[in-house]
Amino acid sequence: MILARVVGNVVATRKDPRLEGRKLLIVQPVNPEGKPEGNYLIAVDTVSAGNRELVILVSGSSARMADGCKDTPVDSSIIGIVDSVSLDKPR
Secondary structure (H helix, E strand, O other), rough: OEEEEEEEEEOOOOHHHOOOOOOEEEEEOOOOOOEOOOOOOEEEOOOOOOHHHHHHHHEHHHHHHHOOOOOOOOEEEEEOOOOOOOOOOOO
């Protein structure tokens, strides 16, 4: 699972029919402090995430197991909206 922030959306008028009606969002992985880390990804939104929200993202075969993504050509799916993140301080 990947922690990421929603930074935009993608509008595609022509796409695989199995993606019809699916919202595609641009996300950027972040570290637990919320600082950007890594490249942008496009993910199918399964939880109605909004712009700038912190989300949980899965990729690969796990993405195809998300709600409504079975037999759909996806590599990344947003499966949760994060309310808060806390880390234990090192001793």
